[in-house]
Amino acid sequence: MPHFASNDTGADGAEPVIRVTGLRNSFGEQVIHEDLDLEVRRGEILGVVGGSGTGKSVLMRSIIGLQTPDAGEVRVFGEPTLGRSEAETVDIRKRWGVLFQGGALFSTLTVAENVQVPLREFYPDLSLSLLDEIASYKVVMTGLPADAGPKFPAELSGGMKKRAGLARALALDPDLLFLDEPTAGLDPIGAAAFDELTASLQKTLGLTVFLITHDLDTLYAICDRVAVLADRRVIAVGTIPELLALDHPWIQEYFNGPRGRAAVASQKRAAEHEPAAGRTGDGATAAADDRRLSGAE
Ligand SMILES: Nc1ncnc2c1ncn2[C@@H]1O[C@H](COP(=O)(O)OP(=O)(O)OP(=O)(O)O)[C@@H](O)[C@H]1O
Structure with missing residues (x-):
């Protein structure tokens, strides 16, 4: 269950x-x-x-x-994070997981060892057997085959590497997940499978997700709201219909251009023909998706 500092819930309960x-x-x-x-609101997937x-x-x-900004304030879980030492922010950093662009796995470590990196950093006294047990659990949780743990990143497909990176991001049972272009480089089927995994984990684990993406299908399939960066700031945040109502050239071009129209058409097809297996499915197709991922990449 997500936990929050006493001062991070406002009167409306939506801090x-x-x-x-x-x-x-x-x-x-x-x-x-x-x-x-x-x-970023509690429990949402913000694209x-x-x-x-x-x-x-x-x-x-x-x-x-x-990255140390020149100015501004950042609060996470109600706590300011800028200008504070690592020791002062350790309790906040324990509560988030990050999947960097490309997975950023350590190539000389196995998948299981990669997953154990944050565990060793924050909980140095964990026994080896517990580290192994947690890593195995996270590997399976992200849809990887159980025998992926002892493998090295070079032995994995692109989709499997992303899942391994996700397993590492989930190592500490975070409340907040950062995903930087998680479907970049995946074929459409692999990308759809990863979206479904993200949505399923978000729902099951009650995560808040900050998701950077160029993938319009991902936005339509799993994001609750979308924030648009342009002109050095966030020019708009809202649901896709809310954004479409705005008269901003970049937003109109982005969502109503050929790729945007294709994403809408693909969503409609998924809703009409495969309601249970669309990109917003409940994870029931994860095993099949994983087989396709493994075979396709
Ligand atoms: N460490 C750095 N030193 C100098 N410039 C940097 C550094 N990191 C990022 N930049 C610059 O800041 C700008 C924003 O980079 P950033 O990677 O955040 O873009 P982005 O929106 O994520 O791009 P993309 O969609 O291509 O991944 C770029 O012009 C980049 O070159």
Whole structure:
């Protein structure tokens, strides 16, 4: 069950899990974010979109403390995270998991050892047998075959690597999950399977998910709301119908362009023909998806 600090639930019970206010990031002369605000609500999957280089990953890195902004405030679970030491934020960092772009697995470690990295970092006294047990559980939870644990990343397909990265992100039973372009590089069937896994885990584990993506199918299939980055800030946040009602050229081009129309058509087909196996399914097809993933990549 997600747990929250006493001060992170407002009077309406909807205090955001992440609140970014007035964020500014720059690299030399290049200003990436200026006065950026964003809130991520408890229990939602928030998709984060924007053109290449608009600063989606830098935003995520600012939230998780890998990038020090020039200005602004970041609160996670109601606690400020900027300007605080690793020791001061350890209780917050334990409560999130991150799947970096490309999986970012350590190539010299097995899948099981990769999953154990955050466990060893935050719980150095865990016994080897418990580490193994938790890793095995997380591997299976993400739809990988049980024998994937002793394998090295180089022995895995692209889809399996993503699942291994997800297993590592879930190692600490987080409340909050960051996914940076999780379906990039996957074929459409593998991407659909990964979306379904994300939605299923989000629901089962009660996760809040911050999901950076370029994949319109993912947005339509599993995101509750979408935040749009442009002009150095978040220009809009809302459901896709809410965004479509806005008269912003990038938003209109993005959602109503050929790829956007194809994503809508694909959603309609899935709803008409395969309601249980569409990209918002309940995970019942995970085994079949996994077989396809393994075979397809
Ligand atoms: N460590 C860094 N040093 C200098 N510039 C950086 C650094 N990290 C990111 N940038 C620059 O910041 C900008 C935003 O990068 P970021 O990776 O956040 O974009 P993005 O929106 O995630 O892009 P994409 O969709 O292509 O992944 C880019 O112009 C990038 O070159």
